[in-house]
Amino acid sequence: MKKKIVAGGPFFTEEYESFTEIDHFVLNEAEITLPEFISDLQNKRAKRVYRTDKFADLSKTPIPDYSLLKKSKYNSLNIQYTRGCPFSCDFCNITSLLGKKVRSKSSSQIINELEQIYKTGWQKDVFFVDDNFIGNKKVIKNDLLPKMIKWMEEKNHPFTFTTEASVNLADDHELMDLMVKAGFSTVFVGIETTNEQSLAECGKTQNKNRDLLESVAIIHRAGLQVMGGFIVGFDSDGPSIFQRQIDFIQKSGIVTA
Secondary structure, eight states, X not given: OOOOOEEESHHHHHHGXXXXXXXXXXXXXXXXXXXXXXXXXXXXXXXXXXXXXXXXXXXXXXXXXXXXXXXXXXXXXXXXXXXXXSOOOTTOOHHHHHOSSOEEOOHHHHHHHHHHHHHTTOOSEEEEOOSOTTTTHHHIIIIIHHHHHHHHHHTTOOOEEEEEEOGGGGGOHHHHHHHHHHTEEEEXXXXXXXXXXXXXXXXXXXXXXXXXXXXXXXXXXXXXXXXXXXXXXXXXXXXXXHHHHHHHHHHHTOSBO
């Protein structure tokens, strides 16, 4: 018997029409579209496409059942605090999928999730998979990070944390200090390119007109290891871009590029 195929996620949300062999598409944010699909499936009236132009209320997102995971199969567990990004880099699908307004769970939701991970006996890295963890600096500085610091101290620092952030993290020493105290060790930063024309071309305004080498150095000095994201092949790039990227990575001390 032919197996039914259900697909979702960013790739299919962007171009589901191209995949005629798939039976059902559950698109956009699953909190909205998945319950409707499951209900229709149970009542034997499942449609082919489930879409929405609304954004999910993250305050209603349930805690994942981490007890189902086979911990030995993982090097890092994931947790999500926010969705959306205030920037508009044109190579990125985040704003088209999740919007420019940063939506977040409450700090108590995050602490509850960390508590559930802790109860599984996990003692390694936890990756905050936010597309830009510092999209709402005021809330994380005044609410989330202080509560994470307190929880980590009470539990004797069971985890290290990794996340993603824009390069303007380097402009906020208080924020970096709080992140380190909370247990963050690594941050992925989209450097993309040292070519100013290419940054303008792709709308990466937050990286323009700054000393990217010094920005990386500032984050390193704060105690956070930078994992760098790079792109070659912009229309403005010439053949020298490959060596320029290599030189930047070597000079910056970025270990993972």
